[in-house]
Amino acid sequence: MLHAMAGRHPGFAAQGIAYHRGAFVPMEEATISIATHAFNYGTGCFEGIRGYWNAEREQLYLVKLRQHFRRLLNSAKLFRIDIRKPAEDLCEIAVELIRRNGYREDVYVRPLAYKASPIIKVGLLNLEDAYCCFTAPMGAYLDITNGLKVTVSGWRRNDDNSIPARAKATGGYINAALAVADAQAAGFDEAILLTHDGHVSEGSAANLFLVIDGRLITPAAADDILVGITRAAIIDVAGRLGIPVEERRVDRSELYVADEMFLCGTGVQVAPVASVDGRVLGDGKLGDVTRQIQDTYLAAVHGEMPEYLDWLTPVYEP
Numbered sequence: 001m002l003h004a005m006a007g008r009h010p011g012f013a014a015q016g017i018a019y020h021r022g023a024f025v026p027m028e029e030a031t032i033s034i035a036t037h038a039f040n041y042g043t044g045c046f047e048g049i050r051g052y053w054n055a056e057r058e059q060l061y062l063v064k065l066r067q068h069f070r071r072l073l074n075s076a077k078l079f080r081i082d083i084r085k086p087a088e089d090l091c092e093i094a095v096e097l098i099r100r101n102g103y104r105e106d107v108y109v110r111p112l113a114y115k116a117s118p119i120i121k122v123g124l125l126n127l128e129d130a131y132c133c134f135t136a137p138m139g140a141y142l143d144i145t146n147g148l149k150v151t152v153s154g155w156r157r158n159d160d161n162s163i164p165a166r167a168k169a170t171g172g173y174i175n176a177a178l179a180v181a182d183a184q185a186a187g188f189d190e191a192i193l194l195t196h197d198g199h200v201s202e203g204s205a206a207n208l209f210l211v212i213d214g215r216l217i218t219p220a221a222a223d224d225i226l227v228g229i230t231r232a233a234i235i236d237v238a239g240r241l242g243i244p245v246e247e248r249r250v251d252r253s254e255l256y257v258a259d260e261m262f263l264c265g266t267g268v269q270v271a272p273v274a275s276v277d278g279r280v281l282g283d284g285k286l287g288d289v290t291r292q293i294q295d296t297y298l299a300a301v302h303g304e305m306p307e308y309l310d311w312l313t314p315v316y317e318p
């Protein structure tokens, strides 16, 4: 099994204490039945939130916590899952969970809302809803120092009228998994998915930005993307750095002629792309605009820039 992952990070293992069905329990006790509806039919939705450890201040900062839980509640609404808690309570549970685990390192938080009934029947009505949240220590999800080799996938992004990408559905990730697994099997690091009408959508677990003539260009929300919280953060950073941003329909061929390109997301952070389908972007090295965005983003999420502290929720008492 592991040899298939040679050279790639195998992922991050969940550990410690989890929150499941209203209680904090050891991870081994946070289990579900194999008959669970969400396990059988993908009827769940989730979030991925990062916390960055600032050793100097002995503080762990959760990034855009409220925005993540607001998006979770919207996803849940779409899938008729009633979490029965407002965003504020979900934020508090996440903070308490990290405190109980005592993390003093970078961490990833994974809340999930799902159809819990052990019922064999497709649908969303008259099923029990459940909520859980677990954590894992997490470093880089993708390499963010050397440029990635990406390919345009033959798999199309699931469209808004099949499985809305805007909602972070557990079942929807089979689309991303097909694309990234085939890309990796062919020797690439990551896949770029197109919409059904052949325009650029996003990566398997990341949004993307191109740099063309000093402008940042990113596919529009209507192009079947998960409307990323990091994407919004980067648009914010670009505005403060005076870099113009266009959110618009992006042609596939623009990927091949862009000066720079990077992927962004909670897990991915800001990951530069070196080549697309073998065509080297710029000189294949980290571009100036990407470097500026990456430096600012990483400093901001580590709590090193006072002007971005409103992005962050500190976990521990100062």
Ligand SMILES: Cc1ncc(COP(=O)(O)O)c(C=O)c1O
Residues within 6 Å of the ligand: 048, 176, 202, 203, 204, 205, 206, 207, 225, 226, 227, 228, 229, 230, 231, 264, 265, 266, 267, 268
């Ligand atoms: C498909 C997909 N697109 C984009 C993103 C980026 O979203 P965010 O910045 O909110 O993490 C993610 C998740 O990280 C994702 O899974």
